[in-house]
Amino acid sequence: MKKLFILATILLFISCDKNNTSTSSISTGTKEITLEEIWGGEFSTDRMNALNSMNGDYYSLLNSDDEGNSKVDKYSYKTLEKVATIVDGKTLKGLNKFSSYSFNNDETKLILGKDFNPIYRHSFTGTFYAYDIASKKLVLIGKNIQVPTFSPDSKKVAYAKDNNIYIKNLSNNSVTQVTRDGKVNSIINGTTDWVYEEEFAFVRAFEWSNDSKFIAFLRFDESNVREFSMDVIGKKLYPTQHVFKYPKAGEENAKVSLHMYNTQTRATKKINLGAYEYIPRIKWSSAKNILIATTLNRHQNDLNLYKVNANNGSKQLLLNETDKAYVDIHDNLTFLNDNSFIWTSEKDGYNHIYHYDFNGNLINQITKGKWEVTNYYGYNKDKKTIYYQSVENGSINRGIYSIGLDGKNKKLLSNEDGNNRASFSDNLNFFINTHSTAEVPPIYSLHTAEGEMLKVIKDNAALKEKLSDYKMSPKEFSTISINGEDLNMWMIKPADFDENKKYPMLMFQYSGPGSQQVANRWNGTNDYWHQMLAQQGYIIACVDPRGTGFKGRDFKKVTYMNLVKYETEDQIAAAKKLAERSYIDEDNVGIWGWSYGGHMSTNCLLKGSDIFSTAIAVAPVTTWRFYDTVYTERYMRTPQENAEGYDANSPLNYPEKLEGNYLLVHGSGDDNVHLQHTMRMAEALIQADKQFDWAIYPDRNHGIRGGNTRLHLYKKMTNFIKKNLNNDKNKELKIKG
Incomplete structure (x- = not known):
């Protein structure tokens, strides 16, 4: 296959050393990175604004003029040139600045939003308007509402407010209230509860039928779900409390049911889907008034797709998928004109694309091989071609491919190496590719659907040039043989590395199920921090253990029922093996991580005290008993069924093992991994008479950011590392900057 080089001025040279390590040669300057930078x-x-693909060969962008007025501009995929301004905020009375927009089906109307107020990580309320492009008429839909959505015929907008569903008729501005029993911390209609939003990754829980006659929606009865409360310190005399329903592992979930509302009769019917625990997806098929409802049992290893007839409420099983461990939820369900459908599954041991008829009979497996499909982009019915992303050129890389519906004529459309992400036009005639490697910053380029590059849009050459002034070190990619597996790893050495010297080593990892930290892609903020530490004499290493992703079902699901057990064993074994290298100081090996990675770094320090002397845990899980039902039980089942799996690897149960230097960090406003995890860990260590360092960031959530917070946190972590992970423990090193 022909390899595309999308920017001739940036060259990536690959070589291999005696340790079978892939490295990239880069020029290094003399400047050192600072935390302030x-x-x-x-x-x-330099990023592209999030584009919205439109009908035909066009896309739109939300821009602003010199005065800060918002506008939606239309562009041609063929030329990347602006062809029109669809809506200009300076002409809209009271709405010169808006933060979001969405089109109706024929792109004659838009919904414009402003004044957003967050609820949880992905949900928010706002003020929304409907705008008619031809008449330039602006109509208020509502204030403090959620997820407004046009009906397919564009005559109405459905939305959620105060846990109920409403429909606004745009022709006469009348409003119909669909549900009336919505109540905070009790009943939710049309949007999801906390755990669905966080773990099933969606907020809007209603869907218009293709003919605009029905609205299918989910109803959550969380009356019996136990409440979790967090003190909000704020700046007032008395703190307030944030109280919300949070189902912890083994506890009661919200009772979720599917309902069908008829817009003509204004009647609502509850749909009987049989026995299930979750309804993680609903989607209308191509067949008239046939909804596809996905159900999942509590163990999450038995998934059903049901065909639901909106007219009479009957259901028929379309597809059943089971797994000895769990079945992942995804959005890769596409219906063709003949009602056959495309679906992805791990059933042959790797995630691949399948084609079924509308009776659930397999037509063919489209992709095959010992590699994973990592993204499904769509199906071009005229060309009978599917577009997808995969790791078939190595699990640390991502490539863009096309393949026929019959599984033939596969073609690589992007660079072979590095990370490639495609944003396709609605008609799948063009895509904008984002390509990067560990040494090449993101390059945005326009391609035809056949892979021909038409134009480089942004190349980040200025950033590449800027970094040439800094003392940067390449990431060295390799594998390390641990516990019978070849695990992916990277290492960063000081730019002036001398193999005759010994260096302290800091390991970084996340390690969660299906995750990946060892990837051939451009730097994140942690990478620059790691580079800063390397500049100051540290070796940084990262190993993806068993249980992480993109190497097949068995590799990922080996941790089932025993989260962090095998991952911890792998990190400890990797640290010991790396410490055998002559240039690594075996007495100065540390590890750090965030969230799942914080659980891991804590476990590694306690269970691997013979190799790890220092650990940092940021926002860590310390027992899966405290975490939510959907995520935890997917991998562990319930505590009632698997007490040993929960407790044998919880550091709360062996604080006496702490021998090294430990920094424990959490935000008090974390609604995901609650401060309870860290407070219980602190109490366990106190009662075991173990000294440790810790920091609590008031009212900060799981990301611990806002204002000066991140800079403060990384200064604290840097100081901790320099104090405790150093060849010369008596020498204090000053933080740069």
Whole structure:
């Protein structure tokens, strides 16, 4: 296959050393990175605004003029040139600045939003308007509402407010209230509860039928779900409390049911889907008034796709998928004109694309091989071609491919190496590719659907040039043989590395199920921090253990029922094996991680005290008993069924093992991994008479950001590492900057 080189001025040279390590040669300067530069945005990449693909060969962008007025501009994929301004905020009374927009089906109307107020990580309320492009008429839909959505015939907008569903008729501005029983911390209609939003990754829980006659929606009865409360310190005399329903592992979930509302009769019917625990997806098929409802049992290893007839409420099983461990939820369900459908599954051991008829009979497996499909982009019915992303050129890389519906004529459309992400036009005639490697910053380029590059849009050459002034070290990619597996790893050495010297080593990892940290892609903010530490004499290493992703079902699901057990064993074994290298100081090996990675770093320090002397845990899980039902039980089942799996690897149960230096960090406003995890860990260590360092960031959520917070946190972590992970423990090193 022909390899595309999308920017001739940036060359990537690959060589192999005696340790079978892939390295990239880069020129290095003399400047050293500072924390202020990292968190001040000095190394931010030049990005493309999030584009919205339109009908035909066009896309739109949300822009602003010199006065800050918002506008939606239309562009041609063929030329990348602006062809029209669809809506200009300076002409809209009371709405010169808006933060979001969405089109109706024929792109004659838009919904414009402003004044957003967050609820959880992905949900928010706002003020929304409907705008008619031809008449330039602006109509208020509602204030403090959620997820407004046009009906397919564009005559109405459905939305959620105060846990109920409403429909606004745009022709006469009348409003119909679909549900009336919505109540905070009790009943939710049309949007999801906390755990669905976080773990099933969607907020809007209603869907218009293709003929605009029905609205299918989910109803959550969380009356019996136990409440979790967090003190919000704020700046007032008395703190307030944030109280919300949070189902912890083994506890009661919200009772979720599917309902069908008829817009003509204004009647609502509850749909009987049989026995299930979750309804993680609903989607209308190509067949008239046939909804596809996905159900999942509590163990999440038995998934059903049901065909639901909106007219009479009957259901028929379309597809059943089971797994000895769990079945992942995804959005890769596409219906063709003949009602056959495309679906992805791990059933042959790797995630691949399948084609079924509307009776659930397999027509063919489209992709095959010992590699994973990592993204499904769509199906071009005229060309009978599917577009997807995969790791078939190595699990640390991502390539863009096309393949026929019959599984023939596969073609690589992007660079072979590095990370390639495609944003296709609605008609799948063009795509904008984002390509990067560990040494090449993101390059945005326009391609035809056949892979021909038409134009480089942004190349981040200025950032590449800026970094040439800094003392940068390449990431060295390799594998390390641990516990019978060849695990992916990278290592960063000081730029002036001398193999005759010994260096302290800091390991970084996340390690969660299906995740990946060892990837051939451009830097994130942590990478610059790691580079800063390397400049100051540290070796940084990262190993993806068993249980992480993109190497097949068995590799990922080996941790089932025993989260962090095998991952911890792999990190400890990797640290010991790396410490055998002559240039690594075996007495100065540390590890750090965030969230799942914080659980891991804590476990590694306690269970691997013979190799790890230092650990940092940021926002860590310390027992899966405290985490939510959907995520935890997917991998562990319930505590009632698997007490040993929960407790044998919880550091709360062996704090006496702490021998090294430990920094424990959490935000008090974390609604995901609650501060309870860290407070219980602190109490366990106190009662075991173990000294440790810790920091609590008031009202900060799981990301621990806002204002000066991130800079403060990374200064604290840097100081901790320099104090405790150093060849010369008596020498205090000053933080640069």
